[in-house]
Amino acid sequence: MSKSLPRLIEVQNLKKIYELGDNKVIALNRIDLTIDAGSYVAIMGPSGSGKTTFLDILGCLSRPTAGSYRYKGEEVHKFSEKRLAELRNHEIGFVFQNFNLLSRATALENVELPLIYDRVPRKERKQRAEESLSAVGLQDRMYHRPNELSGGQRQRVAIARALVNNPSTILADEPTGNLDTSSGESILELFDELHSKGHTIVMVTHERDVASRAQRIIHFRDGKVISDEWQK
Ligand SMILES: Nc1ncnc2c1ncn2[C@@H]1O[C@H](COP(=O)(O)OP(=O)(O)O)[C@@H](O)[C@H]1O
Ligand SMILES: [Mg+2]
Numbered sequence: 001m002s003k004s005l006p007r008l009i010e011v012q013n014l015k016k017i018y019e020l021g022d023n024k025v026i027a028l029n030r031i032d033l034t035i036d037a038g039s040y041v042a043i044m045g046p047s048g049s050g051k052t053t054f055l056d057i058l059g060c061l062s063r064p065t066a067g068s069y070r071y072k073g074e075e076v077h078k079f080s081e082k083r084l085a086e087l088r089n090h091e092i093g094f095v096f097q098n099f100n101l102l103s104r105a106t107a108l109e110n111v112e113l114p115l116i117y118d119r120v121p122r123k124e125r126k127q128r129a130e131e132s133l134s135a136v137g138l139q140d141r142m143y144h145r146p147n148e149l150s151g152g153q154r155q156r157v158a159i160a161r162a163l164v165n166n167p168s169t170i171l172a173d174e175p176t177g178n179l180d181t182s183s184g185e186s187i188l189e190l191f192d193e194l195h196s197k198g199h200t201i202v203m204v205t206h207e208r209d210v211a212s213r214a215q216r217i218i219h220f221r222d223g224k225v226i227s228d229e230w231q232k
Helices: 051-059 079-093 108-119 124-136 151-163 182-196
Strands: 007-020 023-036 040-044 064-070 090-094 170-171 202-204 216-221 224-230
Touching: 007 051, 007 202, 023 051, 023 151, 023 202, 023 224, 040 051, 051 170, 051 202, 079 090, 108 124, 108 151, 124 151, 151 182, 170 182, 182 202
Parallel strands: 040 202, 040 216, 090 170, 170 202
Antiparallel strands: 007 023, 007 064, 216 224
């Protein structure tokens, strides 16, 4: 969308604290990061280091306790719920480890869902969902339900759903974590392709091999960034 804005995402002094009764968990502890438009970033780190919390904030699924989050220069941390939902729906595509598909709905219906929230008319909805499923190679599985698809195919449906609004940014939380090596590889090839088409990708992964597909690898530990390396 905007070639003139290389700095797509900028967080400063970002903090997230979960309070459970008397217990406080500092999930993110003063994160400062910028992510350029069109870049492919992997986030690694041990379980509990704050990776999912960070992705959820970038994706407007959750708000920071303190600090700032700018997206395309806009101060997202000050957004109303309505504007957060709009940003999430138009700019962000989410891909999860467990696919998060509606089990009773067909692949097509799952992919149409973001367009229903967006009140896109039925005919256009179907057409765009079909295009999105074709783009991930599932043109002959549109009427299958998740339990009639392999893990790799389910993740493709989830990616088609993430892409149907043509978001600038794809956020993926361990997208290959539940897949065998070869299905995982085909999902990673899809991400490579999305990156080459100009999407910005931020992907959480446990696996070094998977992370090495990205241009930049950021390590989290205890809610902090402990390393940030660009790959050759
Ligand atoms: N909804 C929540 N309520 C309370 N604590 C949470 C919640 N989500 C995550 N946490 C805690 O925040 C820390 C970071 O979690 P998370 O972001 O899920 O880490 P990661 O994705 O790196 O495993 C952990 O200590 C976790 O237990
Ligand atoms: Mg996690």
